[in-house]
Amino acid sequence: MNVKPTVKSDIEIAQQSPMKPIIEIAEKLGINEDDLELFGRYKAKLTTESLKKIETKKSGKIILVTSINPTPAGEGKSTVTVGLGDAFTKIGKKAIIAMREPSLGPTMGVKGGATGGGYSQVLPMEDINLHFTGDLHAITTANNALAAFIDNHLQQGNQLQIDQRRIVWKRALDINDRALRKIVIGLGGPVQGVPREDGFDITVASEIMAVLCLATDLQNLKERLGRMVVAYNFDKQPVTVADLGVQGALTMLLKEAVKPNLVQTIEHTPAFIHGGPFANIAHGCNSVIATKTASKLADYVITEGGFGADLGAEKFLHIKARSAGIKPEAVVIVATIRALKMHGGVPKNDLGREDVHALTIGYSNLKKHIETIQSFGLPFVVAINRFITDTENEVNMLVDLCKQENIPVSLTEVWEKGGAGGVDLAHKLLDVIEKAESNFQPLYDLSDPLEDKILTIAQKVYGAEKVEFSPKAKKQLQDFDGFGWGHLPICMAKTQYSLSDDPTKLGRPTDFTITIRELKPSIGAGFIVALTGEVMTMPGLPKLPAALKMDVDENGKAIGLF
Template identity: 70%
Template sequence: MTTIKKKVLSDIEIAQQSTLLPIVDIAKKIGLTEDDVELYGKYKGKISFESIHKLKDHSEGKLILVTSINPTPAGEGKSTVTVGLGDALNRLNKETIIAMREPSLGPTMGIKGGATGGGYSQVLPMEDINLHFTGDIHAISTANNALAALVDNHIHQGNELNIDQRRVVWKRSIDMNDRSLRQIIVGLGGPVQGVPREDGFDISVASEIMAVLCLSQSIGELRKRLGQMVVAYNRIKQPVTVEDLGVEGALTLLLKDALKPNLVQTIEHSPALIHGGPFANIAHGCNSVMATKTALKLADYVVTESGFGADLGAEKFLNIKARAAGKSPDAVVLVATIRALKMHGGQSKEDLQIENLPALEKGLSNLKKHMETLEQFNVPFVIAINKFRADSDHEIHALIKWCENQNKKVSLTDVWAKGGEGGVDLAQKVLEEIEGNKKEFSPLYELSDSLQVKIETIAKKVYGASGVEYTVKARKQLEEFETRGWGVLPICMAKTQYSLSDDPAKLGRPENFTITIRELKPKIGAGFIVALTGEVMTMPGLPKKPAAFGMDVDEDGRAIGLF
């Protein structure tokens, strides 16, 4: 008898076969009316400022943060688990909203792909969300580049602020991985074309404007934060801000619609707010405070995520976003996959289909470190094993047994294949942790600590580093920033996502390593100081064979090759 194998559908095929409800119907599920939503077509909408203002006296629901181990090319499926958990909670009749980041075109066209979940745990319409969506990131790019043009124009038109053209720190941006734009020269071609100087591009999601938008809770706060951004230094080395230029109003005007949270839905019609998209390796890695706080006013439970592993996204969520939002997670989900743990244990990507218990056991050191990090923040958490088809029964049993021996709740989730149904056990265990584990959240450092203390606290307690080394430039900046009164700001570490160290090749749980701080960048509007470690770049490059090579569109306008 011949066995006919059932074809496994791709993420985009599953998404395109799904039925969407009009977004006004999703809005009604969470107590909003048609007038509360500004429509972007039939299936996307923005929640108006007026409707958000009406929610100010509503009580807030419980917040669940999803994070993971250090990512590998094998994939962890953090966004997939986030969506699946939200769907599962709704299946349990818990009014739940999912709050996630918007994908950047750079990784979508590069190697990572989109960021809308996968399988039967996706937010829709995935084609739109993974491409231009409602234009938020384009608005951020436009505002960023308008500011760059205004700075150069100011220098060209007489330079009233006495800006030192060698000390312009504001870069241009584009929402694409493009290594050729990291360092450029502008103003060539003679006096009419402007003043020549060195410049460069950041990817748009690393722009301070992205961080400012994601941490602002009103138009007024957005304008204030934009005005505080440092764009250059003058000839006596004093900072020049957007407010000094007098253009914070124009930038706010460009961003007024981008500040409104975007409402979409999952395959199972759970409401989802997808808004803001800073990377966690070079920015703070969390969706907007506006979306998270709005969701908390509209639902009993909100499931959100932070970028990359707990050493980056969760650390920044807990030390930066939680402070800005005035809300810490009621529970955390730590996602791990057997595939990724085996890679951390030394198994090659090509051999991941082969059972390898020794590699799995060795890779558990990475999971263990992230567990220890969450324990230091004093937050209750559940370990979610995101199931893949090639996982063997022996490997699954070994991982579950190890977690239980650590006295930690663990759940085998199968949300890629089964949607919310595959996350019900995880949802129940998360609810148990929220109700039964009343811990008092504690950030890792006080804002009154010096910048150096903050950096070394993160390096030692979160990464497991033995120490921190500073370049001469970084040491001078530490002194300068403290003198300027910026020492009270939190630290946003820019570090490779692949390793706990600043060397992407050191997988698992490296020991006896130092973190090198090569430069500090003041992000005063965002309200933090970026510390650049190792060789991490704020403008990524494309791989040898970008994902864009497999993308197309059919005659009906439907996307092909998105994942």
């Protein structure tokens, strides 16, 4: 009788994997204990002094990991990021991984965790997925302190003549809670404040998160915080944090959170986990400080953008790279056969069946993301993240489809094999970096009008035919140009599930229109958000949240993070 082998869950693998003291991990990078602020044995922040000491070092090569449009079938972009870092270490290269911090909202809601998977994970998995070093709590506190300062200003005479109907700053909470999207505050009489409409964003959608992730140091953080627009006055002119005079207080609340966090993978490759703005709402990349610090400490930095290349990679290249002076050397585009079959029309429940025809149709989604990366002038490798249900016929078909068009491709098995499963991918990346020099070039100039920048992204990255602007958005385009914001890059808020702004249009939709319903200034972060479709800045929980499977045992060990 054949007994089917038991597959361990991600948390079981993580909890059974021995860790080295973080001091030892730091020593491999040339960082001594005095340069660390320890959070127990396995987590640490780098001190401000240590960051200054390495500023003049030569920068290593940055490799960006992105993917096709995600589906419920899973893509494993973070898993490939971690596995690739371990693969570089395995072949003798000095590598560091730079990733985002998970948000408690998706962790307790849908994802159940976001630290890679299988034998390609960052550790300590439980801590990183929960409170970690407190960065998200600090951002939440700073966000809500600012909200309190605004309402107190109204209560104490409103010297800045803020129009309470035009306050754009919301409160924040790092959990999915749809009931808080729209609320009324200040009820109960004169001593309880000024009544007005308000609402909550999830913490990772707060502009403070984006500001922290794009700041280059503490002073730059303070300057960016001061530029954030919180409201408009009765003359319809913007009111900023600097007008309120509280940028110093907010910086004080964030002075520890701005320092990057050092952890390790299962195979003890160093990893910086720092910052985590949503990619369908904000720019979706880990902090500039973490990425640049990693580049000073290693020869190769493996980092990722959120969701597919239409969101995370586009924003990494147009916003983060341009702002920070980063030039990526190559890109990894992660795809799974399961997800491509979904893009080819197969329902999630039928993905276990072989369907080469659907795979061939779904390949069009991968092809569009390849074209997008090529349009930026970047060399790339497609990583097929193999699942146990993939058949040989399906694998061979996808490899053949890529090879027919001279697309570099690697079958990657990092979930099952850790770094060993990504060695081929690492070698192919080194090959394309050597043979095809990066000619990175943004798709639009900052001097282009805001409307043209949006059109460029919609047509060149999404494949849209045209863009329509609501009357409100048209008025905002004029106003923002008048406020001197026309030179800023665009951050598109769009569904991650489709190249279009309709999440039901999978594959490679054609002849579609992107509708811009509203613009939102993120002047501290340094971009203008263009809102499309029904993207929520405060998600809701699903009918059966991942939290229902979570618990702790009698020793306090977490159960149900996956």
